[in-house]
Amino acid sequence: MIEAIQNTDAGGHVDAFRAIVGEAHVLTQPEDVASYLTDWTGLYRSTALAVVRPGTTGEVAELIKLCNARNIAVVPQGGRTGLCGGGVPLAGRASVVVSLTRMNAIRSLDPEGRTVTAEAGVVLETLHDAALKQGLIFPLMFGAKGSCTVGGNLSTNAGGSNVVRYGNTRELCLGIEAVMPDGSVINALTGLRKDNTGYDLKDLLIGAEGTLGIITAAVFKLYPAPRARSTAFLSVDKLESALTVLNRLQDHTGGGVEAFEYMPQPALDVICKVFPAIRRPLAGKVATGILVEVASSRPHDGEEMQDGSIRLEAEVMELLGGLMEEGLVLDAMMAQSEQQRADLWKMRESILEAITEAGPAYHLDISLPLARIARFVEEMDAEMDRLGFRPLTVGHLGDGNLHYALSATEGREWNALPLETAKEKVFALLAELNGSFSAEHGIGQSKLSVMTKLKEPAQLAVMRSIKCALDINNIMNPGKLLPPG
């Protein structure tokens, strides 16, 4: 068992936490806190004075005031699915983990105004279900939906597979309520779509990974639920052609592409090896595998045609037929039922677990201008092969986002491989191609050194000024996102 709890409670801190949230909501026993002090990747483990689970914004504010006065570091936590070690305290400072999972109420849902106000601890999938009951959707979508919370989604500005159509979490948020590092509460939950009254504080807190305050609630946009969907797995002749396929689909469906996910052969192989129950969507090897989903909420697109097919599906099928005639698409499997669609998405969403199960790997979450992705993949795959790595790549291709995981080539010993050289090669080419070293997972602890190396110094300086101005005692998630400087 890990040594989970910091044993310095000289100031009676734990009793003070209990006085604010009640005894039952302060966890200190090693077996109770162990999972809160280890991140999803298992790479980061730490200690804390306690894990505190407030139930209201007022309690969060009292906790932060106390921690600010006593110089205790505060580490906010949601569903603990973050992949960069952001939700685990750093060693060497008295810290408290503030878990928002008890704050899980959907405060209101306005079907007419198409907004929902949810507390930070609401699990993403719960929000999906609540919206769907009203014939609406909350379109943020990815594999951790059953565990991650909307507070964590906001704090990491999470992306996922529907960004190509709806944007990332920032674009889905209309307002937030948050507790600032001095314990003051900002309440910007009006849900207004237009409000130009000074600096947009929600945008400051979104993507701040808990370093500027604790988000306690937010207003999100909702969208009409699709009446028709067409989901297919394509083998496209080469990566360059994938962009043409995406643009053709967008042009013909009025921007109806909801997801355009890159799944090349090595990724399919590892998924099917680790999860033998998952069936390959196409027989034989795929050239450039793409999972595409087109959706429409227009009644017209959901109509059943004379031959029994749904109009949108028939149109997508016809379009794909044309792309096959042109030689851009080599093979395609269209989901014929909701079950087949679910199977395709299960396959896509299994990839991170499959890679993690398959053996050691280093995960890069990068983005590039769409037109430069093919060059990056071609050059970098060859370079990694020379160094003894086998890239296991998937990506939200429609957003220019690749999850580029480096595993060992068969027969090579992971520990003997030149990982630092490999990372430098990746970052150098990214810099040359105007890419980003962190597309959607954030910085946390894991990307601090590359942040120091690659983030423009002027931007880092502004970020530090903001942090110093708002968090004078550096209590909010210290040592995350901003490298020491």
Ligand SMILES: Cc1cc2nc3c(=O)[nH]c(=O)nc-3n(C[C@H](O)[C@H](O)[C@H](O)COP(=O)(O)OP(=O)(O)OC[C@H]3O[C@@H](n4cnc5c(N)ncnc54)[C@H](O)[C@@H]3O)c2cc1C
């Ligand atoms: C299988 C799997 C698939 C994933 N796929 C994607 C994907 O496609 N796209 C993507 O973007 N991410 C993905 N992720 C990463 C992760 O799910 C997201 O980063 C998610 O938004 C984290 O939410 P959480 O509630 O788990 O946050 P946590 O992990 O608990 O916290 C993440 C960060 O946010 C801070 N934080 C949490 N709650 C608050 C709050 N209320 N106020 C202030 N700060 C807070 C924490 O301190 C930490 O720095 C995936 C993860 C897994 C395990």
